[in-house]
Amino acid sequence: NxxxxxxxxxxxxxxxxxxxxxxxxxxxxxxxxxxxxxxxxxxxxxxxxxxxxxxxxxxxxxxxxxxxxxxxxxxxxxxxxxxxxxxxxxxPAEVFQPIASTKARQDFLSHLKETKDVADSIMAGTTRLIVSSTSWTPDEDFGLLLDALVAYAHPEEAVTETGVGRPPILAIITGKGPQKAEYEEKIKNLRLEGKLPGITILTAWLSTREYATLLSCADLGVCLHKSSSGVDLPMKVVDMFGSGLPVAAYSAYESFGELIKEGENGCGFETATELADVLIRLLSESGKDELKTLKAGAIKEGSLxxxxxxxxxxxxxxxxxxx
Known part of the structure; x- marks a missing residue:
C-alpha cells in the first residue's frame, strides 16, 4: 500500500x-x-x-x-x-518463469556480463550461482549473508560439517539503496584480507527480464527481508518461486510459513551460522537431491x-x- x-x-x-x-x-x-x-x-x-x-x-x-x-x-x-x-x-508476474531448457540457460549465462566468464562451470555445477535482491536498507541485514559466505569459505570458523567438496560460489546481488556503497567497501576489504577464497560477490542492476532469467538460471535464492510488522511477506521470494528458484530466507517473523515451506520449497535461517549451514548443505555434491526437491517445490508454489x-x-x- x-x-x-x-x-x-x-x-x-x-x-x-x-x-x-x-x-x-x-x-x-x-x-x-x-x-x-x-x-x-x-x-x-x-x-x-x-x-x-x-x-x-x-x-x-x-x-x-x-x-x-x-x-x-x-x-x-x-x-x-x-x-x-x-x-x-x-x-509472480508472467515474466518470472522457470528456464525453458539447458540450452537457454547456457545461452543466457554465456551472454550476461556477470556470469559469462564462469558460465561453463555454473552449467557443470562446479561453481554455484546464488542470487539475492536487496534494497540495501536496515530492514535487510546484508551482513548476515557476508558473514555466512565467510564461514562457507572457512569451514574451520563455522559450526558445520567438514566442508569437503565445497564448490566455489558466485553471488550476484541486485538492487539499489542507501547502504550499497558501504557494503561494497566491506566486500572489498574482506577480499583484500583473504576472507573470501572461492567466493565472488558481484552487484548488478538488471532489467526486469534479465533479472527474471537470472533467477531461473541460479541454484539458490537468498532473501534477507526482515518484516517490520512481522506479518508481511517479501515479494522477491514470490518472484524467485515464479522462476523455479528455491530460497533460503530469514525466518524470524510470524508469516514466514505462509510462503516458504521448510524442506519443500526453501529453508529458513535466523543467524549467519544457520545460513552458512544451509549453503554448505544445499550447494555441496551431497545436497544435490535435496536441492532438486526444493526446486520442484518452488516450481509448484510459483505455478499459481x-x-x-x-x-x-x-x-x-x-x-x-x-x-
Whole structure:
C-alpha cells in the first residue's frame, strides 16, 4: 500500500463524493516501516500508527491483506477492524518463469556480463550461482549473508560439517539503496584480507527480464527481508518461486510459513551460522537431491499466477466472477 498519510483520508473523501466502495490492500503497515531504525515511542511513529489504525477502520468497504497473519491482526486490538477482510497472497508476474531448457540457460549465462566468464562451470555445477535482491536498507541485514559466505569459505570458523567438496560460489546481488556503497567497501576489504577464497560477490542492476532469467538460471535464492510488522511477506521470494528458484530466507517473523515451506520449497535461517549451514548443505555434491526437491517445490508454489489469485479473491468480492 502507498503511504497511508495522506492516502487514507483522501481516498475516504473521494469515495464519499463519488458514492463508491473502497478496498484497502494492506501489504504492510506504514507506521512499522517508519519505526525501522526508530523507537515505536517516537512521536511521528505514534501519530502515524494512530492515523493508520483509525482510518484503516473507517475508510474501507472491505480489506485485502497479503497474509492470513495480517488478517488476524487487523481483527484484533488495537486495530479492531470490523470490515470484511480477505487474504490475497502475492503471486509472480508472467515474466518470472522457470528456464525453458539447458540450452537457454547456457545461452543466457554465456551472454550476461556477470556470469559469462564462469558460465561453463555454473552449467557443470562446479561453481554455484546464488542470487539475492536487496534494497540495501536496515530492514535487510546484508551482513548476515557476508558473514555466512565467510564461514562457507572457512569451514574451520563455522559450526558445520567438514566442508569437503565445497564448490566455489558466485553471488550476484541486485538492487539499489542507501547502504550499497558501504557494503561494497566491506566486500572489498574482506577480499583484500583473504576472507573470501572461492567466493565472488558481484552487484548488478538488471532489467526486469534479465533479472527474471537470472533467477531461473541460479541454484539458490537468498532473501534477507526482515518484516517490520512481522506479518508481511517479501515479494522477491514470490518472484524467485515464479522462476523455479528455491530460497533460503530469514525466518524470524510470524508469516514466514505462509510462503516458504521448510524442506519443500526453501529453508529458513535466523543467524549467519544457520545460513552458512544451509549453503554448505544445499550447494555441496551431497545436497544435490535435496536441492532438486526444493526446486520442484518452488516450481509448484510459483505455478499459481497473479491473475488467477486476483480472480479467485477479488473477482468474487466485486461480483465479476460467480462464486
Amino acid at each position: 502507498p503511504p497511508s498519510i495522506p492516502t487514507l483520508h483522501l481516498a475516504l473523501l473521494v469515495s464519499l463524493l463519488r458514492g463508491s466502495h473502497l478496498l484497502i490492500d494492506w501489504h504492510n503497515y506504514g507506521w512499522s516501516i517508519m519505526a525501522t531504525g526508530r523507537s515505536q515511542k517516537n512521536p511521528l511513529v505514534w501519530l502515524y500508527k494512530k492515523y493508520e489504525m483509525y482510518f484503516g477502520r473507517v475508510v474501507p468497504t472491505a480489506n485485502l491483506t497479503v497474509t492470513d497473519a495480517m488478517a488476524r491482526q487487523l481483527k484484533e486490538k488495537p486495530y479492531s477492524n470490523k470490515k470484511p477482510i480477505f487474504t490475497l497472497h502475492d503471486r 499466477r497473479w491473475d488467477e489469485e486476483w480472480d479467485r479473491v477479488v473477482g468474487r468480492i466485486v461480483g465479476v466472477i460467480d462464486s
